[in-house]
Amino acid sequence: MIRKAVFPVAGLGTRMLPATKVIPKEMLCVVDRPAIQYVVEEAVEAGLSEIIFVISRGKEAILDHFDLSPELETELEARKKTALLEKVRRVSALVESLSAVRQKKALGLGHAVLTAAPLVGKEPFAVLLGDDLVQAEVPCIKQLADKALELKASVVAVERLPREKVSLYGVISGEDLGGGLWRVQGVVEKPRPEEAPSELAIIGRYVFFPEIFEYLRRIPRGAGGEYQLTDAVAAMIADGRPVYALEFQGTRFDTGNKLGFVKTILAYALRDPEIGEELRRYLREDLALL
Ligand code: G1P
Numbered sequence: 001m002i003r004k005a006v007f008p009v010a011g012l013g014t015r016m017l018p019a020t021k022v023i024p025k026e027m028l029c030v031v032d033r034p035a036i037q038y039v040v041e042e043a044v045e046a047g048l049s050e051i052i053f054v055i056s057r058g059k060e061a062i063l064d065h066f067d068l069s070p071e072l073e074t075e076l077e078a079r080k081k082t083a084l085l086e087k088v089r090r091v092s093a094l095v096e097s098l099s100a101v102r103q104k105k106a107l108g109l110g111h112a113v114l115t116a117a118p119l120v121g122k123e124p125f126a127v128l129l130g131d132d133l134v135q136a137e138v139p140c141i142k143q144l145a146d147k148a149l150e151l152k153a154s155v156v157a158v159e160r161l162p163r164e165k166v167s168l169y170g171v172i173s174g175e176d177l178g179g180g181l182w183r184v185q186g187v188v189e190k191p192r193p194e195e196a197p198s199e200l201a202i203i204g205r206y207v208f209f210p211e212i213f214e215y216l217r218r219i220p221r222g223a224g225g226e227y228q229l230t231d232a233v234a235a236m237i238a239d240g241r242p243v244y245a246l247e248f249q250g251t252r253f254d255t256g257n258k259l260g261f262v263k264t265i266l267a268y269a270l271r272d273p274e275i276g277e278e279l280r281r282y283l284r285e286d287l288a289l290l
Pocket of ligand 1: 109129131132168169170171189190201202203204228229230
């Protein structure tokens with residue numbers, strides 16, 4: 001069983017400034033809930049009941065969002081706003097166990113995951129990055145967790161992207177085992193397109209065994225002067241430890257930049273049972289789109 005999910009949410013969100021000047025980028029609203037809620041919902045649906053946030057100063061709103069809000073609830077109760085009260089209660093009921101640790105310095109994703117080590121302990125765990133939302137029949141992180149338990153090894157999610165787009169990601173090389181599964185042989189963080197070992201980009205979903213922490217402690221600073229998660233994965237592979245990559249089933253949305261964020265909102269709004277149909281009509285008739 002995998003129970004713990006680590007959410008590194010300490011990043012500054014500079015690509016979405018000025019929206020993220022005061023509000024954490026994870027709290028930007030996608031249709032009717034903050035982006036991070038979709039990712040937490042994915043983890044919970046996959047059976048990950050212990051949520052661990054790696055935060056930094058100014059990110060407390062994320063924790064508050066998943067906590068009880070007694071004043072608001074009392075107020076809604078007094079005003080007999082039952083439906084809204086239910087929505088509010090659903091969010092705090094979502095997370096059974098909520099904890100947080102502070103990453104004091106912005107030293108990279110590898111450093112953020114290592115910061116969670118004392119809360120993770122000696123068991124396999126998931127890592128979910130808040131920028132990536134995934135719509136899938138089986139939650140993306142569950143697809144990874146099932147494979148990780150079956151193979152007893154770490155598994156990262158990958159997506160095949162056009163070569164010119166892979167420079168924003170960690171990129172793997174590997175042996176094709178069929179069914180979207182790869183045995184990873186190498187991984188490079190943000191390669192130039194012509195130097196990328198493949199078109200398989202790592203997206204923000206991982207399942208690790210606790211051995212990853214040994215490697216995170218060992219690696220030097222990498223791309224951008226930061227401690228990179230991909231460098232720890234590369235070090236594990238160099239040591240002969242197996243790591244797999246899975247081309248997950250589903251659609252990923254990148255909320256981490258302006259265009260991606262707007263596309264995400266549109267896609268989620270079109271699927272929304274309350275507003276989807278009217279939005280489709282609006283796009284088609286009033287805006288003469290679609
Ligand atoms: C991070 C990782 C990268 C991965 C990406 C997925 O990069 O370092 O390997 O491909 O997340 O979103 P970032 O997006 O934080 O620059």
